[in-house]
Amino acid sequence: MSDHHYKPLPWTRLKRGVPCYLPKLAARTALDVTSPAIEAMTDFRRLAPVSISRDASLDEANRVMTLCKVHYLLVSDEQRQLLGVVTEAGTRGHRPLAAAHAMGIRPGELVVGNVMINKHDDAEVMHLKDVAGARVGNVVATLKALGTPSCLVVEHDDSDNHVLCGIFMLAQIEQRLGRDPQTEEIAHTFSQVVSSLGR
Template sequence: MAQSKTLSLHPLPPSAGYFEPCQEFVERVHIDSPAILAMTDLRQQMAVNIEPDVSIEWALQRMKSAGVRLLFVVNPDKQLLGLITSTDIQGEKPAQFRQGLNLRHEEIMVRDIMTPYSNLEATDMSDVRQATVGDVVAMLEKVGRRHALVLDRDTDSGNMAIRGIFSASQIEKQLDRVIETVDVALTFAEVESALNS
């Protein structure tokens, strides 16, 4: 048996932090680059969670401190209940929710404006492997969203699970161009308004 080396323990230096999972994004991508280069892979970077019964102000602060614009809303057992984004919090949803309820902005809870699990959609990892960044941009622009989820089979459980997230903000940095999702969303809203009038 080879002789083992002696390991010794030392006091921690002042203000020592700890490592966290970190995904290094390719600094620049092109429209024809593989889509996976623009995906946040949850095997390499932890999803940031929030509980449904906290204020949207707290959720926004959590996003800022974590450097993200999307939180998974989970119950105490870490089951996914939905998603909340910075657009949800800073957009029209809070004003629409509190109409007639006599609530202050800070009294609105995450559960009140999150997108519930039943309304979530995702693309499949097998399709992402065949796609380009341009395909992802086209999808985000078409549906008028700033995020898209990616499903894959979890090899440990055999179940489908959220493997990744595409973020328009991240892709904008990598492409050095704006992704026009807001205008499309407004167009859909205008169409819906026209149909209802």
Template sequence: MLDSHFKPLSWTRLRRGVPCYLPKAVVGARVGADSPALAVMTDFRRFAPATIARDAALDEANRLMTLCDVHYLLVGDEQRQLLGIVTEACTKGHRPLATAHAMGIRPGELVVGNVMINKHDDAEVVHLRDLEGAKVGQVVATLKQLGTPSCLVVEHDESDNHILCGAFFLHQIERQLGGESTTEEVAHTFSQVVNSLGR
């Protein structure tokens, strides 16, 4: 029970006739190549990514992406283990139709697990401990070396399991650097799809 000496905060009501707008998406503060690498990391410890179950219907995935204003969902199991990723390209258009045809089922019978991109499909990761003292320029150089516009960031728990704690997205870094393109187009893998469909 809270102590009785805490006083309530001042409060008011929204005024009728006065608009109340939804917040704009925050890109992040302007940075330079020598800025700390963590300044451009999407931190899942502060802003949890939208997730969905493997057996969820594609309509549910589309509804959740629209509701959360995102272009991808992380797929997890009951133990909160990362299984893969599902994107708008996975759930809409030609790809799900082709998957249903190949499986011999109707498109409406597809679930997320049928169309998601498996986590083992070229999932590049950086360890959080290696980012201490690292610079934004090093992040960009790493993404160029990997040939990918994004990569995941992990740390370890007491049992030495990987814990997903963030990600680097090149398109976001470019915006924070002032909009200059820093790499060429590359093929899509598990980690790349997150970025390419989030433009």
């Protein structure tokens, strides 16, 4: 339809000398175990996670994390396929030095793909269709049954591919339920690292 059918909206100009403030972040609503599960999910469809190429340098990864104020980046390819996750711990300190030594290269030659945690490293997932009709209590029970502090949420596209659409993080949910977050064990899997660093 042609845009000639639409009337322009009223507009004005900012007044000189009148402050214009950035918006305050909306406060998260309190949860209880009967709340819809979707309210406890970090929704990547509304707030896209920060991603980077596997061929990017570690310096670039560190700059992006600093700029975006995050502690991890999702690693994707040109087709936006999820490859893994890279964390601050993997790009700074002794870990990259150890990786470079093991590969027989200089630390400055390392790229994100050399230090990232692969997505196939035991990544647990829930399906969005199951989450849609569930309650927060179901999510907490699932995370505890899995023995993991987090779980990725995926849906399927028309070609039956997985599409990452969010993550549940137990510590974040417990906090919003008004409980003390449980002490977590050292994160070993892909989704545990995302959970422990992504708060």
